[in-house]
Amino acid sequence: MFGAENRPLDTPALLAARGLCFSRDEETVFGPLDFHVDAGEALLVQGDNGAGKTTLLRVLAGLLRPATGTVEIDGRAAGIAERAHFVAYLGHLPALKADLDTLENLHFLCGLHGRRARQMPGSALAVVGLAGYENTLVRHLSAGQKRRLALARMWLSPAPLWLMDEPYANLDLEGINLVNRMISAHLRGGGAALVTTHGAYAAPPVRTRALQLSLQGVVA
């Protein structure tokens, strides 16, 4: 475990939450939360079903507005528009069009979000093990293959912070390894990741801290 005291004081955290709290219909879903993620570090968000893991990621991505608190990026408070340049979000929904093939989907998403230097949609397909499926319509892919295609989108994204909601869902053992390898490579390149899981059974072999959400409140 690496605490805040191990962080060099002169570099601000890649992402920091200050007193972040979200409530729906006047009922608190999570918070107030204070945490930070440094470059080269993964934060595992753990908790039972309904503890607010997905909601936390959606708030950080800017899909939901927090009730109170701020999100800072590189030490500066960042609104929703600034965060769009900064986060890549892998949610429960795949964001893939069933009537387009895998390459067309990736080309569109690259056109929408930009592309990481020296990465192309074709090579990203090979990274996630979908080489040979370039012209397959997404409606003909299995759930696990769709998940891999969504991972290829993350791989292509130029954003330094990955927000991954249950990235291990629907994946076989080899796919779980793939997620871990991708996260490791992303962190080695100076990125960071927030990963939700409901258990500690799968974790990337990198510098990892855990944020435990529970129905009663934050444990650690």
Place this chain on the structure above:
Amino acid sequence: MIAPGTEPGLWQTARALASRDLRLVWRRRGDALQPVLFALLVVVLFALALGRDPQVLAANAVAVVWLAVLLAGQLALDSLFRSDAEDGSLEQWLLAPVPLSWLVLVRVLMHWLTTALPLIVISPLLAEMLHLPHDQLPMLLASLLLGTPLLSLIGGMVAALTVGIRRSGILVALLSLPLYVPVLVFGAGSVAAAARGQDPLGALLMLAAGLVVALVLAPLATAAAIRISLS
């Protein structure tokens, strides 16, 4: 720090979205014909109900064509954002580094191109079925060209508001049809005025002014409605 990548500009995102929409329409070109067939059927039903007297048909032709186009566009409205909301694409639009209202504007214009423009293309045929005098046809086309983008932009706001509701077909109609009234009045009214020998320019200019206002304001309202619907 991470290797700097390429961030898309406004035109790049617009091109990506436009080519995606055209591909999707082409893959499901059968569905794309539905509004056209619907408008044809509405005109046929009106013709049957009005009887065979060409003068009666001609007198009502403009109103019938305008209503057929308006109702066909209304039916196509639900497809504007629904599939993108259901498969999570809208979430990714929200996270794009360009304003959501820009993406919304591009999407509405593409939707207009693929649903309303075919209706305008066949409207001379519809007018012919109803014995519309030929000298009124240019006016009808002009009013449709100005009016239907306005209908799409207004309808887009309603579609965005209801995109979070599972079965919203009739609700979309109940919310959007009252908003369509001024467009219908000035659109069909301009042709009727021209047929009576009056100057139709005033009505057309009202439509054009409405279109300019809607081009600026409707995408902002639609984007706000999408954010509300998705949260």
